[in-house]
Amino acid sequence: MKAFIGIFAEWLTKFVDFKRSLGYKYKTEADELYRFSKFTTTFSLNKPILTKELVQAWCAKRIHEEVRNSRRRAYPIRQFALYLNSMGLDAYILPPNKNTCHYTFIPYIFTHSEIERIFANSDRLCPHRNSTLPLIVPVILRMIYSCGLRISEAVSLQNKHVNLQEGILEVKNSKFGKDRLVPMSESMTDLCRQYYQILHRHSSQDDYFFMKSDHQPVTRDNVYRRFREILWESGIPHRGKGTGPRVHDLRHTFAVHTLKRAVDRGIDVYCALPILSTYMGHVSVTATEQYVRLTADAFPDICAILDKTCGHVIPEVAWE
Numbered sequence: 033m034k035a036f037i038g039i040f041a042e043w044l045t046k047f048v049d050f051k052r053s054l055g056y057k058y059k060t061e062a063d064e065l066y067r068f069s070k071f072t073t074t075f076s077l078n079k080p081i082l083t084k085e086l087v088q089a090w091c092a093k094r095i096h097e098e099v100r101n102s103r104r105r106a107y108p109i110r111q112f113a114l115y116l117n118s119m120g121l122d123a124y125i126l127p128p129n130k131n132t133c134h135y136t137f138i139p140y141i142f143t144h145s146e147i148e149r150i151f152a153n154s155d156r157l158c159p160h161r162n163s164t165l166p167l168i169v170p171v172i173l174r175m176i177y178s179c180g181l182r183i184s185e186a187v188s189l190q191n192k193h194v195n196l197q198e199g200i201l202e203v204k205n206s207k208f209g210k211d212r213l214v215p216m217s218e219s220m221t222d223l224c225r226q227y228y229q230i231l232h233r234h235s236s237q238d239d240y241f242f243m244k245s246d247h248q249p250v251t252r253d254n255v256y257r258r259f260r261e262i263l264w265e266s267g268i269p270h271r272g273k274g275t276g277p278r279v280h281d282l283r284h285t286f287a288v289h290t291l292k293r294a295v296d297r298g299i300d301v302y303c304a305l306p307i308l309s310t311y312m313g314h315v316s317v318t319a320t321e322q323y324v325r326l327t328a329d330a331f332p333d334i335c336a337i338l339d340k341t342c343g344h345v346i347p348e349v350a351w352e
Contacts, residue, residue, distance in 0.1 A: 067105075140281040196225050
């Protein structure tokens with residue numbers, strides 16, 4: 033990372049260090065903030081006060097510039113302003129509805145019946161010549177759903193990361209640069225053992241657990257294309273590009289079904305959320321709580337219990 037310059041240099045450095053201490057890589061954002069620090073040198077500033085004029089000048093859409101580029105500039109500045117405010121400094125906070133990034137995609141939460149159909153049809157995939165995908169897809173989809181993995185984490189697993197004796201996955205360098213251990217259910221472990229005996233008779237520990245015939249790892253696109261076939265056979269309509277359902281929605285569904293099961297068993301949801309957050313590799317409970325709010329229509333009893341037991345901890349999340 034380049035050293036920041038200008039009157040905000042010290043605070044920008046502290047801010048980026050703070051973000052990285054939370055587990056964020058914060059490389060692209062840091063590069064954007066470096067450009068902002070150069071931009072501030074064109075102003076006559078005597079104090080590190082993030083004024084409205086300065087922020088709006090930085091975030092203003094350039095000629096022939098796409099909107100997403102101006103949003104890319106605006107988002108880290110808004111976060112920086114929030115940080116400065118928390119440190120007791122004056123800073124203009126860009127309104128969230130102006131030139132900031134929003135998460136607008138609403139995940140598709142599969143029903144238990146749909147999950148059963150997906151798994152059943154994944155077992156019926158037609159084999160392609162020299163393709164290992166018909167063997168891989170039924171296992172990898174079950175693993176993403178039953179372990180709450182990201183697809184990127186699943187395809188990156190090597191044999192040495194899959195402990196078939198103890199039934200534990202070792203997820204290395206995942207999102208936010210975090211490592212974690214993920215226990216598997218007994219049934220998932222048994223399935224992985226059967227799969228290993230078929231595909232990895234002559235493999236090394238460094239080979240990818242989900243590998244193609246050329247020993248290269250399967251890609252997310254490989255899995256997604258077959259997943260679309262499975263959705264069709266399962267009678268689950270695809271709503272078009274960017275709207276899903278996606279393979280990643282199996283991870284979302286895992287979180288929702290896990291919380292619903294906790295409620296059904298009378299487990300204190302206040303205690304369940306941090307555990308689920310750690311299991312899924314989230315930086316904080318905030319990311320996990322969003323799954324709960326997504327299920328307000330399907331599982332209103334979850335939200336009722338959350339509001340009763342820990343409503344002061346988990347705020348409402350507006351999905352746009």
